[in-house]
Amino acid sequence: MQPFLKKVFLLILLMVSAVAQADRVKDLATLAGVRNNQLVGYGLVVGLDGSGDQTTQTPFTVQSVVNMLTNLGVQVPPAGNLQLKNVAAVTVTATLPPFARPGQPLDVTVSSIGNAKSLRGGTLLMAPLKGADGQIYAMAQGNLLVASNGVVGGGAGAQPNLLATGRIPAGATVERAVPTMLGNGEYVQLELMQTDFGTANRMVTAINAQLGPVAAALDGRVIQVRAPMDSNQRVAFLARLENVELTPAAVSPKVIINARTGSVVMNQAVQVEPCAVAHGSLTVTVAPQQGGNAPAANAGEAEVGGAVLRFGKAASLNQVVRALNAVGATPQDLLAILQAMKSAGALKAELEII
Incomplete structure (x- = not known):
């Protein structure tokens, strides 16, 4: 049996604390209409040391340079065969935050869309x-900030940095503001990040207990709150509102599997029912606890090639997955077993594969 750290399978257990802890309204919900806006553009990066686009394979780079020079008053001969090694065509992306005003700086990300080797x-x-x-x-x-080293790591494990993407801190200036309304009339609306009727009800109860009878749930996601009409008073009211504490409803059981890396993320609510799974040379048995507090002798076990690992009653998927990993189950084995358990009704959780 190989050491745990040398297994191909990577297990990530994300366990929710058994002790309920209070969250703030701002951690669970957002204010309707207060949102980011994505921006995108196209541009040219110049000044590269021979690492730009190969213009014979990226004609749009040459076309962009010709258009730029023409706008600057430079006439390029139509038959000219430009060999540009220091220019790269790029996309420029940024996020426009709410309440942004003209003149405010933004960070931008610049990414090559041609075949430039480095920006x-x-x-x-x-x-x-x-x-x-x-x-x-x-x-x-502005000037791009790209990783300064060509490789990361050392020896045989050295890997090249991604040099085709860079950032420009405060590289953009806002030219137009996006109107953002703090509510509609005398009401503002809170939108839960995850639809949950229990959490919505608890949030309404907590808000009304601290701020008076001002909140009402419209559905499992939207909560309507009456706020002052004066803008200064409304901002002060929202500052108090977003810091109201409450305990959200218990999360639903969920298992997320990354089929490419073999990683598994689950929460504490995940449980398994008694079942038996046979997958190739791998056999897994999950049995219920027998009378009293003592588990059955074979309450839970996994076997591969004659090696048996017992792990108690295996009441949770956490124990099952640990046992599978300990006896050498591959990520493909785990994916097949969990899907089969879900289909058989033994896995009491939502199974999401990414």
Whole structure:
């Protein structure tokens, strides 16, 4: 039996604390209408040391350079065969936060869309950033910050850094504000990040207990709260509202499996019913606890090639997965077993594969 740390299978157990802890309203819900907006643009990075696009394979880079030079008053001969090694075509992305005003700086991410080998040392020329409505909301320009080392790690495990992406801190300036309304009339609405009727009810109870009878649940996700009409008073009211503490309802049992890496994430609510699974040379048995407090002798076990590991009554998926890993189950074995347990009704949880 190989050591645990040398297993191919990677297990990640995310256990929810058994002791209920209070969360704030701001941790569980957002204010309707107060949201980020994604911006995207196209631009050119210049000043690269021969690591730019191969223009014979990226004609859009040449076209962009010609258009830029024409706008600057430089006439390029139509038959000219430009061999540009120090230029790269890139996409520029940024996030416009709520209440952003013209003149506010934004961080931007610049990513190559051609075949440039590296953007290190380059400078982004002025690029407009547009929203989903096609309007320009910011302008970006500046020197790129890219990882300085060509490789990370050492020896045979050395891996190259991703040099085709860089960032420009405060590299964009907001040119247009997005109107953000703090509610509709005398009401504001809270939207739970996850729909849950129990949490919605508890949030209404907690808000009304601390701020008076001002909140009412519209459904399992939206809570309507009456707020002052004066903007200054409304901001002060919302500051108190978002810090109201409550204990959310118990989470639903859920198991998330990454089929590529073999990682498994589960919460404490996951349980398994008595079952038996045979998968190739792997046999798993989960049996209920016999009378009294003493578990059955074979209450839970996993066997591979004659090696048997007993792990108690195996009342939770946590114990089952640990046992499978200990006897050498591969990620593919685990995926097949959990899916079979879910289909048979033995796995009492939502199974999500990513």
